[in-house]
Amino acid sequence: MQPLDIETFKPRLKTLGKEQAWAIHSAALEILAKTGFKMEHPKVLEMLQGAGCTVENENWVTMPAYVAEEAIKSAPKQYALYDQQGNKTMPLTNDNFFYGTGSDTIFTHDLETRKRRRTVIKDTGNFARIVDALPNMDFSMSMGNPTDVPIENIYVHAFAEMIRNSNKPISFIADSGKDMKKIYDMACLVAGGEDEFQKKPFILNYSEVISPLKFPENVMEKLVFCAEKKIPICLPSGCNAGGGGPITLAGAMALGIAENLAGLVIHQLAGKGSPFLFAPNVSVLDMKHTVVSYGCTEWSLTQAALADMRDEIYQIPIWSFAGATDSKVIDAQAGAEGMLSIITSMLSRCNIIHDVGYIEFGNASSLEMLVMADELVGMSRFFTEGIPVNKETLALDIIERVAKGPEGSMFLSDPHTFEHFKTAHFLPELMDRARYESWEKKGKKDLAMRCNEKARRLLKEHKVIPKSKEVETGIDKILNTK
């Protein structure tokens, strides 16, 4: 047989045709040019006017298509996030995908009591710590709205807690420009100064504008700050089909894209070439319970379509969601919904994928869900790597050796197996494949319980590389300044 040198095809999902992609893009541009949007930040209003937009009725802006097209052009198509020790762990290039948690849940499921309760600052620490430990989780978000820190400083405290409990990159929330400044100061402290931070940024901001087509002043403050400081930012708008946007997915996407493009224009005007994440999150408002779903099939579909639009038109890295559920407990629904969004976000090559570990449509968080999702990402990653085809993997010699071998020959005991079994298959840890008797003997534990045990073990055993004394006292000082 000839030596083989075949490239491995990596499975890819495509959900949108070229014509569809351009039609949605044109619709978004038309929304900006004809309907326009409300801009509540006076300085940004001036900036937009200077760039060729028209302002009517004080703050209603319409934007010609070329202005948006220019911003798409100047936004960087590739950039990287680093971890807190300066390693380039999240290069946003070449179809790379990265998973992490979400922010701001109101409740969490206590690992010990397994009951739903309000979140405290320690929960933010615990989630960050487990993200730090899990191989398939790449970045942290707060995962909680702690009730035991001063409410006007909630986001600054959450950020400090993530710093203390992990070294992975952080996607943070801020309430205002004031929060933003404190968080930036902390980040520079961790990086060893502003220059070092600029070389190796490890944070990104998550802010939201308001569907339909409203741009509040404090959000614009954050957007401009990030643009000026080159902190990557994503700016979804809650354009959920039937809620913030029209009931039909194409229209909701067009509106979400329009809002993102307007945000991108402002961002590029404030800091040309600064890193931006494209992020029109388009889920659905459930028509019975009026909740915005985090487990629906539609959100997986729209973000896969958006990834196609990135490939076709924008090229800018995209922000998306996965590994979340609407279920109230870690059950079959949680597993099914979690896996649907994880595998589709990966197959469509979404880039930064958050909300892993959300349950109850984002009202609550679960360490069990996070630990389970880590394994689902592992399974999906194996799938997405495809099937390497070469001499070693075709294993013709081995087939002959075993087939023609003496009685008792089998693949299982062949050296080829010994050499490859750890990489040729995905080796699950939490998915149970035990025979009935041994499963029974181990206490008949379901997946949720196994996840619970793993989470508890990680909390106990995982060591986070500590920050220096200097950083720790510096952080405390920033926390205590008014």
Next chain:
Amino acid sequence: MFDYQQLIDSLIKGEKEIVNNLVKQAVDEGLSAKDVLDNGLIAGMNVVGDKMEAGDMFIPEVLMAAQIMGEGVNFLKPLLRDDQSAAKGKVIIGTVKGDLHDIGKNLVAMMCEGSGLEVINLGVDIAPEQFADAAKENNADIVCLSALLTTTMPQMKKTIEAIKDNGLNNRVKVLIGGAPVTQAFADEIGADAFAADAGSAAKKANQLLSVSA
């Protein structure tokens, strides 16, 4: 005899033309506007509310019914006696200061309207004094506060204080809701009631009225 059941069924099914015709027919047959309103439209919307809570109806169907009811109310309004009002009570609603979420609040407003209340929707980012002023000016029976953010929940307490400071607390009831809000929080800040979703919000609002009446 006029068949109210048919009117109620058509309202639930969202049959606009039929409802409009039946409302007219009822008045033509000599029934009082108040009677048609109470035993037809509002009775129908009560069933809609129950069905919604039981998960037997989709929200757009509920809102469709509410809109059809609104048309009926508009037709009946001029026919009411001077001492009768189309609305059972007046509700002020808004999202508290610093909070810009409005979909849930708007839905609560529509459901309250659908249950026969007059609703004045102040919008989002509403300061405590604005709520108090609006309640005073409009002679409101209930003030509904919405907050979706943990960081804006304290504004609910401040608003209740503002209502008290304006001496309105004997007359005006406060109903609160939104994702982070719980009954325990409502008790803690001295709100009169809490509801978890729009259907039960409308019900609670009506209960608050009957308690104070």
